[in-house]
Structure formats: C-alpha cells, structure tokens
Amino acid sequence: MALNLDQLSSVYREEASERLAELEETLLELEDAPADLELVGRAFRAMHTIKGSGAMFGFDEVARFTHELETVFDRVRNGAIPVTPELIGVALKAKDLIRAMVEGAGAEDERERATVVEQLRAVGGAQTLAGSSEAAVAGAPPVAPRVQTPGVIAAAKSYRVRFRPARDLLQDGTNPVTLLDELRSLGRCEVVAHVRAVPALEELEPELCFLAWDAVVTTDKGENAVRDVFIFVEGRSELRVDLIDDGGVADDAAYKKLGEILVAREDVTIEQLKSALDAQKNIGELLVEKGLVAPEAVEAAAVEQRVVREARSKREPPKEEATSIRVAATKLDSLVDLVGELVIAQARLGQIALNRDDPELFNIAEVVERLAANLRDNTLNIRMVPIGTTFARFKRLVRDLSTELGKDIDLVTEGAETELDKTVIERLGDPLVHLIRNCCDHGIEAPAERTAGGKPAKGTVQLSAYYSGASVLIEIHDDGRGLDSSAIRAKAVQRGLIEDSARLSERELFGLVFLPGFSTAKQVSNLSGRGVGLDVVKRSISALRGSVELESEAGRGTTITLKLPLTLAIIDGLLVSVGEGRYVLPMSLVEECVELTEEDVERSNGNQFASVRGELVPYVRLRDWFGVKGARPPIEQIAIATSDGVRCGVVVDQVIGQHQTVIKTLGTMYKDVEGLSGATILGDGAVALIVDLAKLVRMSTTTLESVAAEAARERAPPTEVAAMA
C-alpha cells in the first residue's frame, strides 16, 4: 500500500504542529532558566525533528529555514553561545514563521524569513552557518555543520545502539541507510542487521520492515549526538542507547557474548552465523553443536543475558508502553452520541424491568445499567484534556504583550493538570485571551506607576484552574490597579445604562462592564479597550453553560472567575412536570424548591411574587410561559433560581426529582425557540425539554425589571453575570 503525498503532508503538518507547540513552550521555559541544558536539548530535538521530517516530506523551505535555527541551538547546546533574551526572541519569531510555512500560508513571508535568518546568524556567530544550508535539504540531516566547540573535546565513549524500527518505517519514506550513514559519521561504528524477524518470501509483506539493527558506536560527541540520528523515527520505533564502558561491568560483558557481538569480535565467522540463522535455531545450541563453545558457557551467558535484560527493562521507564493514539474528534463525538443513546435505551429497559415481575429480566437490566454507566463515564473521560495545553499559549501571549506595552509582566499558572472536556477547552481559548489581554493592558500599571504605588515593578498575572464539585473554576488574577468604580459609574450614566441617581453596590457596578459596548479605557490601544471583549467573553462562557464572576479591589488587583461544567454532554437537572409535559431545569442554577399554595397566590393580590422566608421573589409560571392548557393544581412548586444576580422563581406543577441526563440538541426547526436549550429522553421514552433558565429569568424579569433591581439592591448579591445557556 502506498501513502499518497497528501496524506503524508497532513501527517507531517500534524506532527510539526505538535513539535512547534513543544518548541514554543520550551523556549519560554528556557527564557526563565537559561542555564537548563535539558531544555536546550529539548528545543534542539524539536527543531531537528521539524527539519528532518520536513526534508523527508518535501517541505524543503521549512527544512532549510529550520536548519538555520537548529544550527544556532547546536552552538548553544555545545556551550559556545549563551541563552539570551534576544536569542529567545528571534527563535520565537522563527518558530512563528515555520508554523506559517507548515500551514502553507507563509509564501509572502519570504523577506521576513530572510531578516530572521540574518538575525539568527548574528546571534549564532556567522562562521558556522556559511554555505551549510544547502546540505540540510539533501534529505540527510547534515553532519558537517554539527560543529564541535573548540577546546571542549570529550573523551570517546562507546554506545550500544539497539534500533527496532516500527513495521511501517519504510512506508513513511524513512531510509535506514541514511540513518546508519549518519551514525557512522560520528565515529567508529559497527552495524549489524537482524534478519531473524524477516519471514520467508511466502509470508513476507514486502513493504513492511522486519529488520532491526544493533550498532556499537565509539564517539566523542556524546549520547545526544547518537540519539539525534534517530530523532525523527524515535517516536514510533524502539530505540535504546546504552553507554558501554570499555572493559566495564562483568555481566555487561557477558551480555555481549551472544549473537551479533560474537561476530563483531570475530569469535564466530559470518558463515557460521549465517547457517545458524538460516536454520532458525537457537544460536547457542548451534554453536555448541559445532563444538565451538562449551555448553556451560552458553548457558551461563544466556542466564546472564536474561538477568541483564531484565534488569535493564526494569531500569528503563516504560516509555513505549504508555503510548497514545490519535483519533479524529468526530469519531469521539459519534462515540459519545452512541453512548448517550445507549444510556437512554438502558433507562427504558430499567423502567420496563421494574414494571414486570421478572427477576431474570431485572437482574440483566441491573447489569446493563452498571455497564452503561461505566461506559458513559469512560467515554466522557476520553474527551477530557488537561487545560495546561491552553495555558502554554498564554505564556507566549503575556510575553509578547509585555514587550509591546513596555511593562514587565509575569504569568504564573497553576493547576495545568486540571481536566476539562475538549470542546470546553477549545472554546475557552478566545475568552481567556480577551481576559488576559485586559489584565495586561488595563489591569497591570506601568512599571513607574507601580513603583510609585509601593508595588514591585514586575506585575503578575495568575492563571489557575481547579475543581469544585462538578465544575471547574478558572481564575484570572492580576495584581494591578483594580477597577475604577467611579469611572464605570460615569460611563454607565453617560451610556444611559443607569440613572444618574441610581444606587448600585460596587459589585453591581462591576457587573456593568460585561454589557455590550462598555469600555472605560481612556486610551484605545490595539490590544483592548474597543469595548469588545468582556461582553463577548460573557457570551462565550454562557454558551458553555458557565458563569463569570468578577471581584476587584482598588489598587490591589482584579480577579475574574470562570465557572465551567466538566462536560457539555451531560446535565445535572431537576425533572419537573407541568400538565402532561415534563421539563428539566439545570440543577446548577436551582437554589431551592418551595411550595406555592392557593392562599399564597391570593395574598399577593395578583402580583407574581412569592414570599420566601420573608423575602419577595418574583416568579414566572412555566404553565403560562409555554401556554400549557388545563387547570393548575392547588399546590404548586416554585424552583428558585439565581441568574445574572437576580433571584427568580419558576412555578411548576410538580417536582419529580433529580435527573442526570444526556443532552440532545433540538433540531434546526427549533433553534429559534427561546427558553429551551435542548431535550432529553426519559426512561419511559418520553421527551423532556431542557429549560434555558438564564434566558427565561432574563426575559421574564424585563417586565418586572424595576422590582427585581430593587430586590437585588437590598441583598447585594454576588455579581454572577452569566449562567446557563
């Protein structure tokens, strides 16, 4: 089977994009820890891979350009030049240009690339680069420019290299000849191919690679240089590089006695080995048979070999085992869909089993229920991704913003391992960018202003994520000047959002900044302050069924907290009924349920207010809202919900109970129906509509606005500015 070029290119794009992300992250870490050789190595390896596979897949320009970057970092790795902020700056710029090229959008960047190349050469010392760029694209990773720093001549060491390529090595276009030639260029090198795994012609799949290699390399260039040779096949293949001290440990020497090493030391001739291999017999047995070695010697060697192998396999972290597999997101989505259907079908089965007095059916229904629940949890778990991947890109953002704004800002992240649904993380990116920009632009003061205010000149933006029940909280905190409540007030009055005389708590004032078109920035910069941003943030978070909360202290800083559900596929709901119909209210918004009797209704003189522990709460009847026919029951229930800082009751006939449910989207036919956010199928097969409580509260309170505002003012609730969608 032959892969076509398009497929290969997309494989390369995907891989390169991961390597580029890794490179960026490493570079940023390196800026904080310029002496960390481990990081330098990691950056170098990422570049090497991008370059190498770039050349392999025909991305010649990428390879050529990356080579320039790599050359500089090779010098860094060898200690010839130090890591400086300029170096990191240029490297980051280069990385962006590489990304553009990989994505196929970099054609017009040519001049910029030339500039960056010049800068790279300036930082790296031009003499190492002259004329070497052509060699880089010839397919083979260049050996010539790998300059050994003068004066730093390491002692020659021997390494045993065991290379067990992935079966599809050749199909990827990798040429082992090139790899081994490069290995040879490092120093004295003996290569032995293992042919035992090669099947006979009848069984051979000729495009797969059944060969494996062992080599002993003696070089003064270090283990890194040896590993670098295999850098772009390492991920899929098994590679082991062991340092073998000459005349070293006893059992290590015994380990060498078998197989290929016998040949390397000319203990056994090639012919003998050949016949041994042809016969597909144990080499040791054959050697004994031929009277070349004493049986004891072979046995001892075999035991020692086993011991050493076991010891080594224990020593080696099981890197290759913990592999991951790339799956298209759409496949996952359809899996989640199917599991959702299964859970619903299972619920129906459970219901039927309950109603029939059949112990066998009941048993099996129980087993299915348990399995379905496990399957659902596992499936949803597959979609969970650590938020750290998103955090990494903000490091770069803050770095660039600091430079642009002339401020010194540090981004501290916490809880990068917190996991969230992939969709949530993807849609979280833009809102977080807005918020962090705001922090850097408006929140953090200029260094001079900070010092004057008795703060450290360096500002800090803290981004943290942690679990809280079935939600994840993401906090963006800056230690800047805080929000200016009088400025917000003035702006709100000017915009006609509030009356001049309105009495509003500070929290409510802060809530205003999330309204569309609201910005108090005196100066509009190209980063923020155009009045777009916070309202968009609020909308995006609401769309994720999350909420935004803002706290601020003048002179001390601002904290914005985003509260997000762990997953979008499941909703924890309160199942209620109105007439014949059933509805689900999102549990996260429901505070409590109270009874509403006929007397209560009469007492309020036709106003839709209920007295909940002495406090007046406006309510809306779901029955009226959805135009349900029929008479009201004498005792109704009010579910009290809080949304946008407004408490509001939703009156239903009956509260059935808590119901965790898989959300199904309403068809396009119903996408314009307001007040509903989805549907679910109940155990008995009936459909229950999921009520968009936030929208419902918002729409119903507009008619009761003044009263609601008054009620809100008395209690000064937390500025919960967004909620369920």
Add this chain to the structure above:
Amino acid sequence: MTVNLPATLTIVQVTQCRAALLEALEAGGDLELDARGVEEIDVAGLQLLEAAQKSAVARGVAFRFTAGGRGAIESTANSVGLRLLVDPTLWREVSHA
C-alpha cells in the same frame, strides 16, 4: 530458475518483484538471481532478497547470484550491516556462470 532483478529495486517495486520470485520458486529448482542490472536497491529490496533466501533454504534449493553486478547490492547491504547478502559464498557460483 533465474530471475532478472530490475534496475531499481526499492519499496515501489518489491511487491511486484516478490511475485516474480515466488513464481520462480514455485517453478522448482535452484533460485538464481541476476543482479547485474541492479542500479539502485533500498532496505525493502534487501529485505526481499533475505526473505527469498530464507524460502530457498526452506525448500532445500540453492540460492545464488549470477556473476557480476554485485556493486549496488553490496554497497547498500554493507551500509545497513546486512552481511549475509554480501557473503562471498552466495556469489561463488558466479565463476562458472
């Protein structure tokens, strides 16, 4: 039976070449490969020859190369440490061919 190996024996040709080799083996008799026309061979090609040799041994027939034309196979086999294919005994038959 003699099989003429193509000028280029790389991953692109191995499937086709394998069929030819199998056919020769099925026909019975020793397997002789004429590598004189081979200009380029890669690891997949060498692996194919290895496998052919294994099959020949398994069927109890001789496996050898026709005189001359060792160059391409030898240099690639050497560089990947595949010593069996450059074993002179395989090519010894050469002299009488």
